Structure formats: structure tokens, C-alpha cells
Amino acid sequence: NNLLKVCNALGIFKYSSDQRSLGFASNAQSEIIGDRASAMVRPEPCDLIVTKQNAQDVEYEAWEKDHPSALRSFEGMMSIAKGKKIIMFLDYDGTLSPIVDDPELAFMSDTMRSAVREVARNCPTAIISGRSRDKVYEFVQLNDVYYAGSHGMDIMAPPRRHKSGDTKYQRRAVDKKGNEVIIFQPAQEFLPEILEIFNELEEETKVIEGVTVEDNRFCVSVHFRRAKQEDYSLVEKKVLSVLGRHSRFHLTRGRKVLEIRPSIKWNKGNALEYLLETLGFAESSDVLPIYIGDDVTDEDAFKVIQKRGQGFPILVSRKPKVTMASYSLQDPSEVLSFLLRLARWRRN
Structure with a gap:
């Protein structure tokens, strides 16, 4: 159903029952066979093929209607x-x-x-x-x-x-x-403990290639964008183990980064x-x-x-x-x- 919605949004449809490609319909490609009019779209090299990227573009365009450029x-x-x-x-x-x-x-x-x-x-x-x-x-x-x-x-x-x-x-x-x-x-009162957390995170994650621990003064970030994807869960496990020792702090997540921050409003x-x-x-x-x-x-x-x-x-x-x-x-x-x-x- 989602694919049909995407096809409909792009003006795309299947051109015959036994062919798998999708392409734009055009009047020039319609043929009259016998007494019946049968619209058959023949694939051209430049015809648009539905891909994951096409679907993402359609999804973004729909979202952009509520959040215009x-x-x-x-x-x-x-x-x-x-x-x-x-x-x-x-x-x-x-x-x-x-x-x-x-x-x-x-x-x-x-x-x-x-x-x-x-x-x-x-x-x-x-x-x-x-x-x-x-x-x-x-x-x-x-x-x-x-x-x-x-x-x-x-x-x-x-x-x-x-x-x-x-x-x-x-x-x-x-x-x-x-x-x-x-x-x-x-968050001044948290500074000594933030330093402890930074040192603990460096020690815990030093065995994981591609991980960087950053001291942001009042919070600590663990960047794992350069780490192997199979190590992502290990990074989180290490960070959570450190967090578990510091009850006045909490975890936030960003774009390939985990952060331990003081629990203040x-x-x-x-x-x-x-x-x-x-x-x-x-x-x-x-x-x-x-x-x-x-x-x-x-x-x-x-x-x-x-x-x-x-x-x-x-x-x-x-x-x-x-x-x-x-x-x-x-x-x-x-x-x-x-x-x-x-x-x-x-x-x-």
C-alpha cells in the first residue's frame, strides 16, 4: 500500500501485468489493440524507476508541507x-x-x-x-x-x-x-563529578576503536560516528555502566553521540x-x-x-x-x- 501511495504521488504505475518495471505514462505510448483501447506504457531508458531515494523524497516533500522551507x-x-x-x-x-x-x-x-x-x-x-x-x-x-x-x-x-x-x-x-x-x-556543583565521569568514560571506551570522549565542561559526550556499527551496542553498554554509578546524571542521545548530563531543569x-x-x-x-x-x-x-x-x-x-x-x-x-x-x- 505504501508503494502504491508513492507511485500515485509520482504519477507512476505498472505498465503490464507480467513486467516488473515502473515508468511514467504518456499518451504517445498508448496503443489501440483490436477493438479495445489498452494503455500500455513501454519502458524507456530515461523512465523513472521507483527507488528507496524516490520514496524518501516523496516523504520529505509531504513533511515539508507542514514545515516549509x-x-x-x-x-x-x-x-x-x-x-x-x-x-x-x-x-x-x-x-x-x-x-x-x-x-x-x-x-x-x-x-x-x-x-x-x-x-x-x-x-x-x-x-x-x-x-x-x-x-x-x-x-x-x-x-x-x-x-x-x-x-x-x-x-x-x-x-x-x-x-x-x-x-x-x-x-x-x-x-x-x-x-x-x-x-x-x-550546574557548577556538578563539576567535580563531571570530571570523574569523563575519566571513567575514557577508561571504559578506550578499547573500542573510533570512539571519542569529549569534555564539554558541564556535560560529557561520547562520539561513536567513527566506530564500527557492530560496536554501537557495546558503546552504549559502556556508557550506561558509567551512568549507573552517578545517580544525579542522566543520558541523552544525539546524532551518533551519547551524552551524560546533570539532572537539573x-x-x-x-x-x-x-x-x-x-x-x-x-x-x-x-x-x-x-x-x-x-x-x-x-x-x-x-x-x-x-x-x-x-x-x-x-x-x-x-x-x-x-x-x-x-x-x-x-x-x-x-x-x-x-x-x-x-x-x-x-x-x-
Whole structure:
């Protein structure tokens, strides 16, 4: 039945009862046999054959109707944004840089860096990543954006008091340009145990080829993209064995990565809200946040924007996914195109 649906969507059907190929129907290929009209489609070398890729394309097109391309929807989105203050939030891996086998080599292009710089000149811009804040800065190398690492558990924000008045998680510091900033770290108490977890994971996984353990300061990632597929279950077993010794932590899953994080009520959505507040836009009705991200941890930020009822959550994905995002982009190259158009729109 699913194949028939795909065929119907593509305009494809079987051309005879004893042949297995599928092709486009055309009037020129219809023949009159005797007194009866029998539409028989003869295969041509260029006829489309239904493949797994064709089916995936059809599935993506159907999904895209509910999550339209932010590039094709750009003019409509900007008509809504007109007269509002745009605040840009960006994930890093898979959004500003491609997903690569070695996480240490996830460099963004100079063109992407220039695009982010141009956007940041006209719109307050923050990068919210699962990486450590220092690592994200090392990759991005821009001083005009705010950085939130460890899924928002390590935020560099403007020097503005958080409305809760709780200052035990924050301290004043100076950024690379000499400007005063606030460093907000709600998981400080977990740092000694996070170091223990990092060391244990390195010890447990060192026998598995292709596994990399990354210290993200307030969480620990185990990357297994370069590991053999038959070792995936062993990687998970090793990670779970370490997790079992640390009751205050939990496991999250990403794209070929397992992560052990402190069990606190703080995520990328909370980080987005914190940054909006420290930027002075928490209660503003004329602010329009845009968040672009590609992974499951970005869904928390998408939910916050949906709850606010203002803003554009954009998922980066080549595959249909269950998501709270309203719009989509297929890959970092489309993210680049979107940022360049946004920068040009803001200048004009």
C-alpha cells in the first residue's frame, strides 16, 4: 500500500501485468489493440524507476508541507518580522558547520563566519551549543555574539540582572573585547563529578576503536560516528555502566553521540529565555526570536518559541522528523543562504 501511495504521488504505475518495471505514462505510448483501447506504457531508458531515494523524497516533500522551507518562505517571514526586533539564536554542529566524523574538525567556513558576523551587526546573536563554551568560541572566533555552551549550562550574557534575583550561579567577567559580561553556570556543583565521569568514560571506551570522549565542561559526550556499527551496542553498554554509578546524571542521545548530563531543569530553551531576559526583551511584544538547530536538544528551544507565540523555530534536516519547528532548512549550506538573505534584508 505504501508503494502504491508513492507511485500515485509520482504519477507512476505498472505498465503490464507480467513486467516488473515502473515508468511514467504518456499518451504517445498508448496503443489501440483490436477493438479495445489498452494503455500500455513501454519502458524507456530515461523512465523513472521507483527507488528507496524516490520514496524518501516523496516523504520529505509531504513533511515539508507542514514545515516549509525557510528559504522559500523568506518573504512571508520577513513581512511578519517587519517593525520587530529580531534576535538570532543558532546551534553550531550540523547548523553552522557540517556533521563530521571527528568532532575536533567541525570547522565552520569563512563564508559562514562572515554571514554570522553580518547578522550580528544588526541583530543580537547567540550561539547555543552542546559543546563547551570555550570550544564553540574557538570554532566561531567572533566577539560580537553571545555564547552558551553545554546545552545552555554555561552562558556568557550581557551584564543585566536576572529577574529571579538568584545570583549564586553567576559572576561578572570581561569578554575578549574588554566588555563586562555575566557568566551564568547553574550546574557548577556538578563539576567535580563531571570530571570523574569523563575519566571513567575514557577508561571504559578506550578499547573500542573510533570512539571519542569529549569534555564539554558541564556535560560529557561520547562520539561513536567513527566506530564500527557492530560496536554501537557495546558503546552504549559502556556508557550506561558509567551512568549507573552517578545517580544525579542522566543520558541523552544525539546524532551518533551519547551524552551524560546533570539532572537539573535547564536546557537550551531555558538558555534562550535567560538570554532574552538579559538582553532586555523577555516581556517585549515587538521582539521576534529566530532559532535554527538540527538536533533533538534544540527542540526545547523550539518549544519556548512556540509557547511565546512569536518567532520562528527552524529545523535543519534532510529527513522528516517529529519536531516543534515551524520551518525547515536542509543543511548548513541552506542555513548560510538564509543568514545572508537576512543580513541583506536588515541592511535594506
